[in-house]
Amino acid sequence: MRQQRKPPKERTQSACLQAHQIPDQDAAQSSTVEDSGAGPLAAADLESDLAEMEGGYTSCSPTAGTGALGASGKPAVEVQHLRDVIATQRNEIDRLKYECEVLQEQLLQTKTEMHLSHRENRRLTARLEEKENRTFCIEHFKHSDEDVRAYTGLPTYRHFQALMTYLNPGKNGINVSRSAGIKASGGRRRKLTAENELFLVLQKALDVGQYNWCPHQELQLPFKP
Structure with a gap:
């Protein structure tokens, strides 16, 4: 009957270096496990252990990278830079939206004033025509x-x-003499x-x-x- 395996311990740098020597000691470990009475391990279990050890070695290897990686696999510095760019663009979009709203309000106000001006112009034109029609000339x-x-x-x-x-x-x-011998008074314009x-x-x-x-x-x- 197989014994329940314990979870792998956290590997240090020394453990990572020892992991390179494990392929050379596969036969020795297999014989040791069989001699201890734990029973032979399945091939899948051995491959799983090897994959875990290779993963631990990769994570602690000094050549794995120079900085922390983001969720997309890019360095954290680049990710932060992209976040800053996105935040700046969002602020610019908000500013442009605000300016657009202000311009729309000004346009509506200008249209209203233009409509009132046209109506006043029509009223004054009609009044002028009426006055001209009444004038005897x-x-x-x-x-x-x-x-x-x-x-x-x-x-x-x-x-x-x-x-x-x-x-x-x-x-x-200008050539018309208004009144002979009398100085014209500065009254209303004729x-x-x-x-x-x-x-x-x-x-x-x-x-x-x-x-x-x-x-x-x-x-x-x-x-x-």
Whole structure:
């Protein structure tokens, strides 16, 4: 009957050196075991013992490596370096995610402001168009010769432009004398252009001409019906 084998003891450097001599002493150990009454060992048990001893020798051999090995078989220093690189990349990813969230919020805010600006622009444009439609000026009648004749007494809008060129009011009416002998006061800026001022003057002259009274007879004649 076989005796129960004891677990192998932890091998030291001397034990590792002795392990190299075991293949030469296989016959002696076999005879010793048989003589002690323990019974012959199976071949599998001997191979197992040999593998354990070779493994112990490899682990304690000075040529096994210069440092501790990681789980993947790489030195611990290299493993730690890779961990540091991964940690740095994760921090960079977190930073970029945060910047992306901030930029998305800014984009949403900009879109909202743009939408409000467009709506305000449309409102002001509509208000300006409404104000221009309410303004009584020559530009509203330049495409209708009948309206130009009714308000100014001139046949067409081209005749009105020819009269403006002849009078030569200058840019922004700079050549027009507002009041002779009286210094112009620094009041509000005039809203009417030189064209519209002439348009109003022609209307008044036309009204005066219809009542057959005008201090300037040469201006009265063109406006008589």
